[in-house]
Amino acid sequence: MRMLQGAGIAFLLIGLFLLPVDTNPAWPKYWMIRPLIVVPFAGAVGGFFYYKLDHLRVQGGWMRFWAAVLSFFIYVFGLWVGTILGLDGTLWN
Incomplete structure (x- = not known):
C-alpha cells in the first residue's frame, strides 16, 4: 500500500509539472512516457x-x-533522482 501511495504522489507531481510544457521538435514524439514511468517508479x-x-x-x-x-528524505531524494532520469534529454538538459 505504501508503494502505491508513493507512486501516486509522484505521478501527480510529475503530471502537474509536465502539463504546461510545450513540446520541442527536437524531442522524440512520445517524450512524456519516460518521465511518467520513471518518476512514479522512484516514488x-x-x-x-x-x-x-x-x-x-x-x-x-x-x-x-x-x-x-x-x-521523508529518502522519498524526496528518490523523487529528485527519478525526475533527473525521467527528464534527461528533454527538460533536463
Whole structure:
C-alpha cells in the first residue's frame, strides 16, 4: 500500500509539472512516457523504504520521529533522482 501511495504522489507531481510544457521538435514524439514511468517508479521505491522503516516507527518516541525524517528524505531524494532520469534529454538538459 505504501508503494502505491508513493507512486501516486509522484505521478501527480510529475503530471502537474509536465502539463504546461510545450513540446520541442527536437524531442522524440512520445517524450512524456519516460518521465511518467520513471518518476512514479522512484516514488514507489521511496514508499517501499517508508514501509521498511515501520519497525522503527512502532517503537515510538524519538525512533518514530527519526524514522519519519529519514523516510521523508529518502522519498524526496528518490523523487529528485527519478525526475533527473525521467527528464534527461528533454527538460533536463
